[in-house]
Each structure stands twice: as structure tokens, then as C-alpha cells.
Amino acid sequence: MNQNRRSFIKLLASFSAISSIGGCSQLLTSETSSFSSNLLLSAFDDHSGQHFIGLYDLDNAVWVIREKVDFRYHSALVQRGDLVSGDVISLNDQFLFVSRRPGNKATLVDQRSRSVVDIVAEEGHHFYGHAAEDGQGRIWLTENNYKKGRGLLSCRSKTNLNEVVKTIDLNGIGPHQLCFFPDGKHAAVGLGGIETHPDFPRKKLNLDSMQSELLIVDIESGEIISRAKPPHPQLSLRHLDVTSDDSIVIGAQFQGPKYEQFPLLYFYRADTGLQAFDAPDAVWESMNHYIASVTVKSTTKEVVVSCPRANTVHLFSLLDGTWKSAFRMSDPGGVVVTNDGDFVISCGSGELMCLSSNNGVLTLEQQYRVGDTRWDNHMGRVVLGLS
Numbered sequence: 001m002n003q004n005r006r007s008f009i010k011l012l013a014s015f016s017a018i019s020s021i022g023g024c025s026q027l028l029t030s031e032t033s034s035f036s037s038n039l040l041l042s043a044f045d046d047h048s049g050q051h052f053i054g055l056y057d058l059d060n061a062v063w064v065i066r067e068k069v070d071f072r073y074h075s076a077l078v079q080r081g082d083l084v085s086g087d088v089i090s091l092n093d094q095f096l097f098v099s100r101r102p103g104n105k106a107t108l109v110d111q112r113s114r115s116v117v118d119i120v121a122e123e124g125h126h127f128y129g130h131a132a133e134d135g136q137g138r139i140w141l142t143e144n145n146y147k148k149g150r151g152l153l154s155c156r157s158k159t160n161l162n163e164v165v166k167t168i169d170l171n172g173i174g175p176h177q178l179c180f181f182p183d184g185k186h187a188a189v190g191l192g193g194i195e196t197h198p199d200f201p202r203k204k205l206n207l208d209s210m211q212s213e214l215l216i217v218d219i220e221s222g223e224i225i226s227r228a229k230p231p232h233p234q235l236s237l238r239h240l241d242v243t244s245d246d247s248i249v250i251g252a253q254f255q256g257p258k259y260e261q262f263p264l265l266y267f268y269r270a271d272t273g274l275q276a277f278d279a280p281d282a283v284w285e286s287m288n289h290y291i292a293s294v295t296v297k298s299t300t301k302e303v304v305v306s307c308p309r310a311n312t313v314h315l316f317s318l319l320d321g322t323w324k325s326a327f328r329m330s331d332p333g334g335v336v337v338t339n340d341g342d343f344v345i346s347c348g349s350g351e352l353m354c355l356s357s358n359n360g361v362l363t364l365e366q367q368y369r370v371g372d373t374r375w376d377n378h379m380g381r382v383v384l385g386l387s
Contacts, residue, residue: 324361
């Protein structure tokens with residue numbers, strides 16, 4: 001056990017300070033009145049390149065958790081017994097952080113037992129940075145069996161998260177984000193199509209032969225009940241959200257020639273299949289071939305996507321399938337919806353930008369500067385007392 005791990009566990013047990021995990025374990029309860037309803041969970045780096053996980057109280061501008069870790073995480077999940085659509089996640093007992101591809105570790109912070117558990121991918125496997133929880137409270141991760149070049153979903157035992165109790169072979173490469181439908185029995189999976197290997201950490205090994213798809217998987221039977229292909233095999237479908245009426249919104253990252261342009265945002269319904277949102281060609285060209293986070297506001301069916309390579313976020317409507325407006329900011333990544341219905345976007349430059357939408361126009365409501373912080377690509381919102 002390294003020194004960082006000892007320190008982390010010691011903090012969990014201490015119950016001493018608001019800035020420690022231990023303090024969080026004591027204070028984050030449904031009776032808590034000192035924290036706001038806008039608690040943001042994310043991985044991030046500081047300006048020297050050190051890696052952290054954190055829980056930030058937006059309204060009170062205070063860190064509830066800010067803990068140094070040994071490697072870079074990509075996304076975070078709160079384990080919960082109920083299903084809450086979108087990026088709103090209810091506080092129960094556990095936070096799960098998953099390393100970015102091709103990392104082989106995830107870390108579970110258990111508030112009830114005040115323990116930290118490292119989850120290690122099986123030999124010959126690596127994670128893709130995302131996890132989700134099904135209707136039975138089981139955690140599923142997207143994985144790559146890089147020795148065989150096979151993308152998988154792995155289900156973990158509730159009592160031992162290092163025990164794989166079920167795998168589903170997706171018959172494809174590069175599963176990235178997964179999100180469960182409201183029934184908790186079916187998952188949407190963005191099969192990015194890109195082959196990776198830990199020996200070549202960020203290199204994409206099969207761009208000439210890649211094939212991306214949007215999958216719908218029955219997790220009980222293991223059957224892939226739908227496979228939808230984008231209009232070009234190098235449109236890597238990665239990040240997505242599922243709505244309360246079983247619609248899927250999924251963003252793409254184009255891996256082909258820079259001079260080619262395709263729509264980068266799609267919606268899927270059982271009766272329509274995979275359809276591109278309608279936007280002027282100039283909008284797609286401005287995104288620089290890359291969408292990071294995708295978040296749907298459940299009450300209005302507004303969709304906000306972040307485009308960090310283009311320094312913009314974009315607003316679409318799922319109601320009519322059209323683009324509405326854009327807003328410029330530096331290196332946007334994570335997108336969540338606040339308790340008041342605004343959008344908060346985390347930026348690699350350290351800012352948290354709070355935007356409202358009115359008649360299809362994004363407007364800056366408030367800008368928060370979080371010192372010595374470079375937010376990673378994804379963020380979740382924790383809701384106190386929601387169970």
C-alpha cells in the first residue's frame with residue numbers, strides 16, 4: 001500500500017475536516033443543511049499535473065472532497081438504489097471513479113464503511129473510463145479485452161467489486177460510455193470502434209478499419225437487441241444520455257480526414273432509428289470533429305454538448321431535433337443541470353460556467369473560478385437526500 005493510499009484511508013476514518021473524505025463521510029447526509037443542492041463530482045488535475053478526485057459545493061464555493069490520487073480518472077458514478085435520469089445522481093453510500101482509457105483501475109469510496117477499494121481490470125483487460133448502475137444496484141463497466149480485441153460489458157459482484165459475475169461480449173471494439181434506460185434492464189452503449197492497448201497508451205490502432213455503433217443491450221439475456229451505425233465508420237460514437245421516454249442522444253468524434261465534415265450529434269428512438277440533429281454545416285465544422293459530454297435536461301428536452309477542441313458548448317432541442325445556439329468558453333468538458341435548471345459546464349482552465357437557456361439562447365448567469373484546478377471531461381451532480 002503506497003503512502004497516498006494510506007493517507008486516503010486515514011482521512012476517511014478521521015471525521016475531522018470538511019476538506020477531507022472523512023469529513024465528507026460524516027457530513028453528507030439527508031439531514032445536512034450546511035451544503036447546497038449543487039454538489040459537483042469530478043476528477044481533475046492541478047496546474048503541476050497532479051491528479052485529484054473531488055466533490056465541490058458550487059453554491060458555497062468550498063471543496064467537500066479534494067484528494068490527491070495516483071493516476072488520472074475520467075468519470076465518476078454514485079452507486080444508488082434508484083435510477084435517476086441523466087447526470088443527476090443521488091447520494092447513497094458510494095462514489096466510483098474510473099480511470100481513463102487504457103487504465104486498468106477504478107476506485108470506490110464507501111462512505112458507510114469509510115473505506116477505499118481499488119477495482120482492477122482482469123488480466124489482459126483495460127477500462128474505458130465509464131461505469132453505470134443497473135436496476136438491481138449492480139455496477140457495470142465498459143472494458144477492452146485487448147489480447148483478443150473484443151469490447152465487453154462487465155458486471156461486478158455487489159459484495160466484491162473485483163469479482164466479475166457476468167460479461168457481455170459486444171462483438172465490436174471500443175465500448176465507451178453506457179447509460180441505463182429507466183427500466184434498469186437495458187443499456188445504451190456507445191461503441192467507439194477504436195482499438196487501444198496499454199503498451200501504446202493513447203494511440204489509436206485501427207483507424208483505417210474501425211466501425212462505430214450505438215448498441216442497445218439486454219443485460220439479463222446478454223442479447224444485443226439493436227445495432228445502429230453512423231453514416232461514416234470513422235464517426236466514433238462515445239458519449240450519450242438516455243431520457244425518461246427511452247430516447248438516446250449520442251455525440252461523435254470524427255477520426256477521418258480533417259477536410260471531411262459530418263453531423264456530430266444524433267438521437268435514437270425505436271421508431272426512427274439513428275438520426276442526426278439538424279444544424280447548419282457551419283455548426284458541425286466549428287466543432288473541430290469532437291464532442292465530449294452530452295447532457296439532456298429532462299424537463300425541457302434541451303441538450304447541451306461540450307466541444308473542448310473548439311472552445312464552445314452547443315444547445316440543441318430533442319423536441320424538434322434542431323440546433324439552437326452556441327456559447328464560447330475555454331476548454332469546456334463536463335455538463336450537468338443544476339437544481340434551478342441551469343447548465344453548469346466545467347472547463348479545463350478551472351472555471352465553472354453557469355448558463356441559462358431562454359428561447360433557445362444560452363446566456364451566462366455566473367462564472368466561478370476554482371483555483372489550481374483543471375477539470376477533466378466529465379462531471380456529475382450529487383443530490384442530498386434523494387433515494
